[in-house]
Amino acid sequence: MTDNLDELKRKWQEMSARVDQLEETNMRLTECLAHGKVSSMQEQLADSVRRWGYIGFILPIIAPTLTIVLHLPLWYALLYAIFGLVSAFYSFMFAKYIMAEPLAEQPVAQAVKRAVKIRIRQHRRLISCFVCAAILITIGAFLLPSGYMRAEVLIGGIVGLIIGLSIRIPRVINDIRLAKNMVESLKED
Amino acid sequence: MFNKRNRQQQFLDLADKYKEVIAKVCSVYTSETAPFADLYQEVMINIWTGLDGFRGDAKASTWVYRIALNTCITWHRRNKRHSLGVSIEAGFDIPDSSTESASDIAELYSLISKLDQFDKALITLWLDEKSYEEISAILGISKTNVATRLHRVKLRLTALANK
Numbered sequence: 001m002t003d004n005l006d007e008l009k010r011k012w013q014e015m016s017a018r019v020d021q022l023e024e025t026n027m028r029l030t031e032c033l034a035h036g037k038v039s040s041m042q043e044q045l046a047d048s049v050r051r052w053g054y055i056g057f058i059l060p061i062i063a064p065t066l067t068i069v070l071h072l073p074l075w076y077a078l079l080y081a082i083f084g085l086v087s088a089f090y091s092f093m094f095a096k097y098i099m100a101e102p103l104a105e106q107p108v109a110q111a112v113k114r115a116v117k118i119r120i121r122q123h124r125r126l127i128s129c130f131v132c133a134a135i136l137i138t139i140g141a142f143l144l145p146s147g148y149m150r151a152e153v154l155i156g157g158i159v160g161l162i163i164g165l166s167i168r169i170p171r172v173i174n175d176i177r178l179a180k181n182m183v184e185s186l187k188e189d
Numbered sequence: 190m191f192n193k194r195n196r197q198q199q200f201l202d203l204a205d206k207y208k209e210v211i212a213k214v215c216s217v218y219t220s221e222t223a224p225f226a227d228l229y230q231e232v233m234i235n236i237w238t239g240l241d242g243f244r245g246d247a248k249a250s251t252w253v254y255r256i257a258l259n260t261c262i263t264w265h266r267r268n269k270r271h272s273l274g275v276s277i278e279a280g281f282d283i284p285d286s287s288t289e290s291a292s293d294i295a296e297l298y299s300l301i302s303k304l305d306q307f308d309k310a311l312i313t314l315w316l317d318e319k320s321y322e323e324i325s326a327i328l329g330i331s332k333t334n335v336a337t338r339l340h341r342v343k344l345r346l347t348a349l350a351n352k
Contacts, residue, residue, distance in 0.1 A: 005343055008297050012316040015213075015294060022212060026204040029230070033237045034197050040238045041231065041265060102242055103263070104235040104256045107329025108310055111259040185305050186330075 045118070046098040053091030059084020072148055076139065083132050090128075094121060109186050116179040123172045130168075133161055200237055207253045210317070214254070217301055217313050218261035232260045254319075254327045258310045300349050308342045315339055 032038075039047070060081035066072045098118055103111050137157045143149040204211075215228040235256045243252055301309055307328075314324045321332045328335070 005346060008293060009316050009318070011294055012297065013318060022208040023205060025229075026201060026208060026233070029233050030197055030201050030204070033200070033234065034193060038234055038237060040235050041260075041263075043238070102239060104259045105239050105242060105252060106255065106259065108255060108258050108262065108307070108327060109329035111255070111329075112262055112307065115259075115263040182306065185307050 040104065042098060042103050046095040049091050049095040049098065049122075053088045053095065056084045056086075056088025056091055059087070070150065070153060072143070076136075076143070076148075079139070080136065083136070087129065087132075090125065094125060097121070112182060112186060116183055119175060119179055123175060126168060126172065130161065130165060133157070133164075137161060196240060200240060203236060203249065203253065204233060207250065210250070210253060211257050213317070214257040214261055214313055217298070217309055218264070218306075220302070223261075223264055228261050228264060231264055232257045235260050248323075248326075251323065251326050254314070258313075258327070262306045262310065296350070300346050303349055304342065304345070308338070308345075311335070311338055312342050312346070315342075 063077040063081035063084070066077040066080055067074055101114060103114055106114065137154065140149045140154050140157065144151065144154060211229065211232050215225050215232065218228055219225040236253065239252075239256060243249075301312055304312065310328060311324065314327060319327070321335045324335045324339075325332045330338075
């Protein structure tokens with residue numbers, strides 16, 4: 001390779017995309033975009049967070065079954081319902097935060113910082129859910145001797161938590177490392 | 190607000206005018222996990238959804254560069270359900286396409302792929318001969334910082350090339 005970067009720059013500028021193909025592609029994309037309901041990644045992320053919010057609202061609805069069917073104490077069902085409400089509230093707030101600024105049009109440094117913040121909040125939300133689940137399971141374990149908690153329910157919860165942690169935690173750690181590197185590379189000299 | 194036809198026309202005008210810019214940015218960020226077609230499609234979707242917000246206050250080229258770079262840097266695989274299903278292919282021609290030129294460009298791509306995401310953006314803008322002022326407006330860093338970083342990235346590229 002030539003050592004001269006300026007020479008490469010000249011070659012780069014002379015290099016042209018095969019225009020005909022892209023013109024045709026743009027025509028087809030325009031048709032699809034005009035006739036379909038298209039949302040950006042940012043909107044999709046906010047939508048998926050909002051869906052978790054709706055799921056959070058389901059928990060207070062199913063909480064009574066913990067007492068009626070599984071014969072768990074009332075305060076346990078209440079705790080479960082509160083967890084659902086808090087999770088729903090946080091999800092809607094988070095969705096609002098995601099949509100607060102149009103990411104794609106911001107200057108790159110600001111957009112990347114914002115994207116990193118969103119990613120880290122996403123992970124914090126996930127970790128909080130794991131912590132809450134662990135608290136509910138631990139309380140359930142204490143209820144086991146009194147007969148309020150059924151062993152199979154507790155085992156199911158523990159297995160679910162372990163599977164969830166083993167799948168998500170390595171990804172979270174990797175993402176946080178990448179996010180830190182990204183923010184570090186954006187620091188002004 | 191645009192009516193549907195105006196919106197389509199404005200989108201097509203922008204897409205056609207900046208197709209090479211978008212294709213070059215996408216090709217710089219293309220990897221095994223981020224295919225060119227997916228990046229190109231995502232940039233187009235972001236231009237389409239961002240049209241309402243584009244009032245022409247910023248230069249159109251600055252706006253397009255920002256969208257293309259931001260999309261490629263923060264890209265995540267789209268759920269197939271949300272894909273537009275348009276097959277996208279692009280290649281690049283080098284006018285004096287001697288084998289040497291082609292291999293130089295291929296090696297340049299390979300070297301750029303070793304840079305971090307932000308430096309890739311910086312070098313892409315430099316290769317496209319953008320002024321420090323434009324680079325500063327697109328990236329959102331000061332002109333002094335553009336100069337310092339660019340110097341460092343060029344040294345890094347030269348060092349990588351000489352390895």
